[in-house]
Amino acid sequence: MAALRRLGVKGVEIRKPEQLDSVASLIIPGGESTTMAKLAEYHNLFPALREFVKMGKPVWGTCAGLIFLANKATGQKTGGQELVGGLDCTVHRNFFGSQVQSFEAELPVPDLASKEGGPETFRGVFIRAPAILEVGPEVQVLADYPIPSNKVLDSNFGADALEEKWSEKKVIVAVKQGNLLGTAFHPELTADTRWHSYFLKMASDVAQGASSSIVAVGGGDFSLNRRQINDLPVFQ
Numbered sequence: 001m002a003a004l005r006r007l008g009v010k011g012v013e014i015r016k017p018e019q020l021d022s023v024a025s026l027i028i029p030g031g032e033s034t035t036m037a038k039l040a041e042y043h044n045l046f047p048a049l050r051e052f053v054k055m056g057k058p059v060w061g062t063c064a065g066l067i068f069l070a071n072k073a074t075g076q077k078t079g080g081q082e083l084v085g086g087l088d089c090t091v092h093r094n095f096f097g098s099q100v101q102s103f104e105a106e107l108p109v110p111d112l113a114s115k116e117g118g119p120e121t122f123r124g125v126f127i128r129a130p131a132i133l134e135v136g137p138e139v140q141v142l143a144d145y146p147i148p149s150n151k152v153l154d155s156n157f158g159a160d161a162l163e164e165k166w167s168e169k170k171v172i173v174a175v176k177q178g179n180l181l182g183t184a185f186h187p188e189l190t191a192d193t194r195w196h197s198y199f200l201k202m203a204s205d206v207a208q209g210a211s212s213s214i215v216a217v218g219g220g221d222f223s224l225n226r227r228q229i230n231d232l233p234v235f236q
């Protein structure tokens with residue numbers, strides 16, 4: 001919400017399925033995807049979210065939101081978790097390790113830079129971040145990242161996938177497929193608003209005539225009357 005405000009756009013928080021009828025595009029933010037899936041299930045959001053994606057409305061998932069959008073997730077808790085799906089990729093939920101292994105890195109972002117201008121790299125803030133292991137033919141890769149050299153390719157990764165598929169020693173961290181955008185990192189925690197403005201352009205391309213609201217779902221405090229509008233700290 002704070003990042004959108006910096007671009008002069010007012011977002012609306014979505015708590016109930018029927019609220020999705022009144023918005024033209026959606027951001028599913030980061031957080032913790034198992035918890036978010038439980039809450040989304042409790043609030044009966046999954047059918048409406050799937051319908052929203054199927055209608056071709058722009059949806060951007062960051063981090064846990066990316067996991068939500070993926071057709072397949074690995075590294076899930078026992079019993080798995082429900083996904084919205086639509087994005088033809090396999091995501092590893094905690095690819096880069098636990099919370100303490102969170103990190104920041106400069107990512108080459110040629111497509112973003114050519115559309116939005118600015119530097120050729122983007123500072124990726126990876127917080128217990130997922131990574132995309134495989135993508136389908138319709139998916140455009142917007143950023144990738146070398147697999148950390150200390151990364152032990154253990155059983156969590158699905159041993160069969162290793163040598164061959166990962167011979168390039170890179171994982172994918174940003175993708176676009178039609179109306180869907182996915183980032184494994186948190187662009188809203190930097191002062192660089194290019195991913196947000198990139199998504200807003202996707203949204204305005206599709207939204208013609210519809211409401212131009214951008215909305216956020218999941219994460220945060222679900223009590224409506226205690227909502228705060230403080231901006232998050234932003235890393236320069």
Ligand SMILES: NC(=O)CC[C@H](N)C(=O)O
Nearest residue numbers: 030031032033063064093
């Ligand atoms: N920053 C994040 O959104 C972390 C996502 C987390 N790995 C999950 O499973 O949901």
